[in-house]
Amino acid sequence: MIRKVIHWLAARNRRTKQFILIIIDFVLFSGAVWLSYSLRFNALYNPDINQLLLILAAPAIGIPIMYASGLYTSITRYVGEHALWTIFKAVGLTAILWAVVAYVARLEGSTLVPRTVLVLFWLLSLLLVSGFRYISRWLILEFTQEPTKRRNILVYGAGDAGRQIAATLKQSNNRITVFQVDDDPTMWGATIGGIRISNPADVERLIERKGISEAIVTMRSANSARRAEVVERLSDLGLRVRILPAFVDIADGKHTVDLIRDVEIGDLLGRDAVPPDHALMEANTRNKVVLVTGAGGSIGSELCRQLSAVGVSKLVMLDSSEIALYQIDRELAKQAGLEKVAVLGSVDDQALLRRVMRDHAVRTVFHAAAYKHVPLVEANPFEGVKNNVLGTYSVASAAYDSDVEVFVLISTDKAVRPSSVMGASKRIAELVVQDFAEKAKRNKTGKVFCAVRFGNVIGSSGSVIPLFKEQIRNGGPITLTHPETTRYFMSIEEAAQLVIQAGSLARRNDESENFPGRIFLLDMGNAVCIRDLAIKMVQLSSLTVCDESNPGGDIAIKEIGLRPGEKLHEELFFSVEEANPTSHQKISVAAESAPDGFDMAEIFRELQDLTAREDHAGLLAFLRRVAGMGLQSE
Incomplete structure (x- = not known):
C-alpha cells in the first residue's frame, strides 16, 4: 500500500x-x-x-x-x-x-x-x-529505487571535499554505508555528519569486517606522491578505487567539481606537475605566428591545444596524415577567436615549408613531426631516417632562411646512447639543430635553435600504456619485453607545456649561450618499472594478475624479450658533467656538443646518397659513426 x-x-x-x-x-x-x-x-x-x-x-x-x-x-x-x-x-x-x-x-x-x-x-x-x-x-x-545490494564505501580524506562526498553518498542512496579515514591524527575518533573518522591503519580491518568493496580518494590538497601511495595501497587491498580531481583540474575545466573519476595510471606515477610559468608560455607565442609540424600526432596535437590557449596570432598546423590533421583542426574549430591554418604536406617538402613560413610570416616553429615507433622504424630504416633526419634538416633550413626567430626540436631520451635506428636518427636530428644554432650564432642572426629531450608521455600513440589497456580489454595476456625494463613517463599536457617554456628559456643568453648543444632536458621524475606498471593497470581494471602465486587470476603477463633496437633502461643525457639547472625547476640544459670533425653539409649529402641507393649496411655504418652508438640491427 x-x-x-x-x-x-x-x-x-x-x-x-x-x-x-x-x-x-x-x-x-x-x-x-x-x-x-x-x-x-x-x-x-x-x-x-x-x-x-x-x-x-x-x-x-x-x-x-x-x-x-x-x-x-x-x-x-x-x-x-x-x-x-x-x-x-x-x-x-x-x-x-x-x-x-x-x-x-x-x-x-x-x-x-x-x-x-x-x-x-x-x-x-x-x-x-x-x-x-x-x-x-x-x-x-x-x-x-531499484532493488540493489547494500554498498559499503570507504572515503579516504575527511577535509571539506571528503565531507561533501560522504554526505552526498549518504543522501543519494540509503543502501550506501560510508566509512571514512583521514591522515590527520587529530580527527581520529571524531564524528562528522554521523560518520566516525578512523585511523588509516585500520583500513584493512574495516575492509575485512565491513565488506568494503569501493574507495574514493578525496585528498585534493595532498601531493601527487602521497595520493599515488594511497591509491596503490587501496588497489592492492582489492578495492575499486576512484579519485576526486585536483583543484587545478577543476579550475582548468577538465572535471566538474562533483565528478568522481576512475583512477588513471597517471595518478600512480606520483609526479607533481608544476603550474606553467605564463611569462615563459607566452614569450615565443603570444601575438606571434606559430608553426607546429606533426600537428596531428600525440605531442603535436597537444602543443596545438596549449598554443591555442596562450594567444597566438595564428596557428599553422602541418601534417602528412590527412585524418590526424582533420581531427585536430576540427577540435580547435570550437575555440572562438583562434586563427588557424591546416597544411597537408610532408617535412621532406622543402619548397612547401619555405612557402608556408613566408606566406604566413611564421616566427616560432615547434618541430614535432617524426617517426617514433622503435620496431617500425627498425623495419623501415630509410623512411625513418628520411623523415627524422632529412625532414628536420629541411624544416630547420627553411626556418633559418626565413624570418623564424625560434626553432624547437622535439627529441627523445632514445637519442642518448641510441641502440635503434629511431634513436640514432633523433640524435642526428639534434646534431642538425646544433649545427644551425652554431651557424646562427656565428652570423649573429639572433635566431635560436634548440632541442627538448624527454621520455615517454602517457597515452601517446607509441606508448606502452594504450597497448596494455587494449590487451587487458581483450582478456590478456599483457606482453612484457623484460621484467626489469624501466621507462620514464610524464603526462602529455605537462610535456607540451614544458616544451613551450624550454623554447623561451633558449632565448635567454644567461641560460643557453654557454651551452652550444642547447639540448633542454625535462625532469621526468623516477623511472618506472614496466612490469609494475602492467600490474597496476590490471588492478585499476578491478582484475587480478594470473601468475604462480595466483593461478586463477584474470590477466596473464607474458615475457616476449626485448625487440630489435629496444633498451632495458633509458637515459636523458650522456654528458660527463651533470646537466645544468635553469630558472625553471623542471627544465635543465645539457652541454652535449657535436663529435669532432662534424660537417653538416657533408653528412647531409652522404645521407641523401645512402637513402637514394637504399644501402642498408652503409646506412647502419653511417649511423654508428655519426650518432656514436651500437645498433642492434643488422
Missing part, C-alpha cells in the same frame, strides 16, 4: 507535489498548536472559535515563510543539512510572528495563550516539519 502511494506521488508533476506539501504543512502547523495546548493542559484540547482562529493563524503565517524560503521548490529526496538549516530559520520566524499574534489576542482578551505553549509550538513545529521531510525522503529512496 505504502509503495503504491509513494509511486503515485512520485509520478505527479511538480506543481501537484508542491500543493500536496503545502496541505501537509498546513496540517502540521495547525497540529503543532493543538498538540502544544494539549501537552500544556495535559488533556485533549477542545478549542473555541477564537482559539480555532489562533490555531489557523499558525499555518497562515508559516506557509508563506516556507514558500519564500524555497522549501517548496527543493526536491524532497535530496533534503540534507542545508534544508534543515532553512527549516530551522523558517520555523523560528513563524514561531516569533505567531507569538506576536497570540500576544495581541491575549491583550484583547479573546483567548488565553500560556507562555509554555509558545515554546512548545516552536519545538513541535520544528520536529514535525523537519521530521516529515526526512521520513518522506527515506520512504522515497526506499520504495522508488
Whole structure:
C-alpha cells in the first residue's frame, strides 16, 4: 500500500507535489498548536472559535515563510543539512510572528495563550516539519529505487571535499554505508555528519569486517606522491578505487567539481606537475605566428591545444596524415577567436615549408613531426631516417632562411646512447639543430635553435600504456619485453607545456649561450618499472594478475624479450658533467656538443646518397659513426 502511494506521488508533476506539501504543512502547523495546548493542559484540547482562529493563524503565517524560503521548490529526496538549516530559520520566524499574534489576542482578551505553549509550538513545529521531510525522503529512496545490494564505501580524506562526498553518498542512496579515514591524527575518533573518522591503519580491518568493496580518494590538497601511495595501497587491498580531481583540474575545466573519476595510471606515477610559468608560455607565442609540424600526432596535437590557449596570432598546423590533421583542426574549430591554418604536406617538402613560413610570416616553429615507433622504424630504416633526419634538416633550413626567430626540436631520451635506428636518427636530428644554432650564432642572426629531450608521455600513440589497456580489454595476456625494463613517463599536457617554456628559456643568453648543444632536458621524475606498471593497470581494471602465486587470476603477463633496437633502461643525457639547472625547476640544459670533425653539409649529402641507393649496411655504418652508438640491427 505504502509503495503504491509513494509511486503515485512520485509520478505527479511538480506543481501537484508542491500543493500536496503545502496541505501537509498546513496540517502540521495547525497540529503543532493543538498538540502544544494539549501537552500544556495535559488533556485533549477542545478549542473555541477564537482559539480555532489562533490555531489557523499558525499555518497562515508559516506557509508563506516556507514558500519564500524555497522549501517548496527543493526536491524532497535530496533534503540534507542545508534544508534543515532553512527549516530551522523558517520555523523560528513563524514561531516569533505567531507569538506576536497570540500576544495581541491575549491583550484583547479573546483567548488565553500560556507562555509554555509558545515554546512548545516552536519545538513541535520544528520536529514535525523537519521530521516529515526526512521520513518522506527515506520512504522515497526506499520504495522508488531499484532493488540493489547494500554498498559499503570507504572515503579516504575527511577535509571539506571528503565531507561533501560522504554526505552526498549518504543522501543519494540509503543502501550506501560510508566509512571514512583521514591522515590527520587529530580527527581520529571524531564524528562528522554521523560518520566516525578512523585511523588509516585500520583500513584493512574495516575492509575485512565491513565488506568494503569501493574507495574514493578525496585528498585534493595532498601531493601527487602521497595520493599515488594511497591509491596503490587501496588497489592492492582489492578495492575499486576512484579519485576526486585536483583543484587545478577543476579550475582548468577538465572535471566538474562533483565528478568522481576512475583512477588513471597517471595518478600512480606520483609526479607533481608544476603550474606553467605564463611569462615563459607566452614569450615565443603570444601575438606571434606559430608553426607546429606533426600537428596531428600525440605531442603535436597537444602543443596545438596549449598554443591555442596562450594567444597566438595564428596557428599553422602541418601534417602528412590527412585524418590526424582533420581531427585536430576540427577540435580547435570550437575555440572562438583562434586563427588557424591546416597544411597537408610532408617535412621532406622543402619548397612547401619555405612557402608556408613566408606566406604566413611564421616566427616560432615547434618541430614535432617524426617517426617514433622503435620496431617500425627498425623495419623501415630509410623512411625513418628520411623523415627524422632529412625532414628536420629541411624544416630547420627553411626556418633559418626565413624570418623564424625560434626553432624547437622535439627529441627523445632514445637519442642518448641510441641502440635503434629511431634513436640514432633523433640524435642526428639534434646534431642538425646544433649545427644551425652554431651557424646562427656565428652570423649573429639572433635566431635560436634548440632541442627538448624527454621520455615517454602517457597515452601517446607509441606508448606502452594504450597497448596494455587494449590487451587487458581483450582478456590478456599483457606482453612484457623484460621484467626489469624501466621507462620514464610524464603526462602529455605537462610535456607540451614544458616544451613551450624550454623554447623561451633558449632565448635567454644567461641560460643557453654557454651551452652550444642547447639540448633542454625535462625532469621526468623516477623511472618506472614496466612490469609494475602492467600490474597496476590490471588492478585499476578491478582484475587480478594470473601468475604462480595466483593461478586463477584474470590477466596473464607474458615475457616476449626485448625487440630489435629496444633498451632495458633509458637515459636523458650522456654528458660527463651533470646537466645544468635553469630558472625553471623542471627544465635543465645539457652541454652535449657535436663529435669532432662534424660537417653538416657533408653528412647531409652522404645521407641523401645512402637513402637514394637504399644501402642498408652503409646506412647502419653511417649511423654508428655519426650518432656514436651500437645498433642492434643488422
